[in-house]
Amino acid sequence: MGTTQLTYGSRSTGSGRPRLHGLIGLAFGLCLALMPGAAMSNPSRPANEFAVATDARIEQAGEVVRLTMALSRPVEVSASVMAAPDRVIIDLPSVNFQVQPSAARKSAGFVSAFRFGMFTPDKSRIILDLAQPALVTRAEVRSVRGGFGELVVELKRASRAEFQAASVRAAPQAPEDPASQAAKPQGETRQLVVIDPGHGGIDPGAVVASIAEKSVVLAFGLALKGQLEASGRYRVLMTRDDDTFVPLGERVRIARAAGADLFISIHADSLTQSQDVRGATIYTGSERATDAESARLAAKENQADAVAGLDATEDMQDVAGILMDLAKRETRTFSSLFARNLVEKLGGSVRLHKVPMRSAGFRVLTAPDVPSVLIELGYMSSPKDAELLNSLSWRLQAVAAVEAAVNGFFERGQAVGKAAANQR
Known part of the structure; x- marks a missing residue:
């Protein structure tokens, strides 16, 4: 893990969102040191x-x-x-x-x-x-x-x-330092968006009719990366860009180490007990779930490390105190802002779940200083959703909507940041 640099002050990103580094970075760095890791998808041979x-x-x-x-x-x-x-x-x-x-x-x-x-x-x-x-x-x-x-x-x-x-505990894998792969070049002003295709490798996610969730969300993530990069407005980093497993804690570490301005996790769930439930849902992180279905989904997604044979004990420690709470509160405000943008833009292009905006305790949404959302593109257990999730035309339409939401988030974020600065 790289050395944490102490900076007693705040840095403002292009979104106008104050980034509380220094003590917060040091405190959260102690948490990250406890996380199991794995290298980013970068195979050493074909x-x-x-x-x-x-x-x-x-x-x-x-x-x-x-x-x-x-x-x-x-x-x-x-x-x-x-x-x-x-x-x-x-x-x-x-x-x-x-x-x-x-x-x-x-x-x-x-x-x-x-x-x-x-x-x-x-x-x-x-x-x-x-x-x-x-x-x-x-x-x-x-x-x-x-x-x-x-x-x-x-x-x-x-x-x-x-x-x-x-029985033995799986030994943590020594990860590459993702910051070295996404270090911000001098003079770079573009925002950094981290795209996190869920599951991967040993963890297939939901599997319906021999179609694995990990493949569906990777295809969507790569398409979104291409669209965002083509605009010239953003730098984009993937937590995985092939069929490789990445532990949950490492996904968070990748975003924080790279200094991400936005984190988007992509999933496509399955409900075996109900094939008539369908539509996209946007989740933000919260200790308390908005409803039982959200709690169930978060518990299921949080078992990804156990599915891959890692020790699934909780790896986050509450060592940051008041500064961490302040950072979380501010970041959740911006996460909710982006979630509302997604509901607005996706709703004009694709079908949404009847309750499209929810929250729960997803481990991949725990970065205290990176606005983070999890998008459930739809339900693979729904025949109609499954058909759309594997449709190139639907994917392009949904990707365009997410890009519009990203654009709107940073435009509105700048306005919010300026307003907050004027009140100081």
Whole structure:
């Protein structure tokens, strides 16, 4: 992590929003030091050089549950277990998974499901969800004829005490310093917008009819990045620009370290119990959710780290006191301003949820000095929304509306900032 520079004063960005650095930055830096991290999506070599995985099968034979996966060549493998929730973690070098998503939804014995994907630019991960405690009795990649490999993982049911004794915490990954990738050039006056496509890599998000949320929101995020950059008014940084997992705390750190003026997280949820619910929703951060549905969604999204095999314990510490509270209060005002802009602009172009503006305790919306919103583009569980989310024409229309909201936010923010300055 980079060194925090102390500046006893305030800096005004192009939006007119005072940025309380100095003591606030130092206090929040203590919080960030506790966060698990992962490097930004920046693969060290092209995907066509990765081993290719195909033909995954999971089956039960007596007391043993066995996962097998065909590989284009042998690779190294390691295995561990983790509690709360109970799961088995299989780590491999970078692998190009060409496995049907439907295969991962199959269960066998005490394994309820499994998932796979990139975890960091140099590591892939397979996670098996356990309905009962179990231990890994075998985890190897054996060589087969023709230079191919076969991953074999065998599990056997264990007692709770045995499982707890074997469980380990996933070691935090050392991230690259995103500030070095987005340092503001001298003389640069354009605002910096951070776009955060939700989920990614090992965390697919909602999956409906083999379409993963992580792919839908990445396509939208890349289109929005292109539109904003084409205007010439903004610099844009993505928390991920490919199918790589980024922990929740790291997404916040990326925005703060880069000195972002706006943070936009993109999602597309699924409601299995109700296919008639549809439309876009805009969320801002709050300790108390506006309603039960918002609380449920925030709780679900906040489990992303656990889905990817990281320790999901709360990583934010209340060490900033009054200065942090002041920064949060001001930032939430600007977050609400942007949220209202989004509702106004999106409402003229795409269908909105019947209650389009809400708030809840999303962990990605916790930066105290960066206005942040989370956009649920629609519900993948709704056949109509799912059709639109995968429509290029709808995407371009929605992207244009978000761009208009960004423009309006910075224009109104300048006016608000000037008015506040005149009252001092």
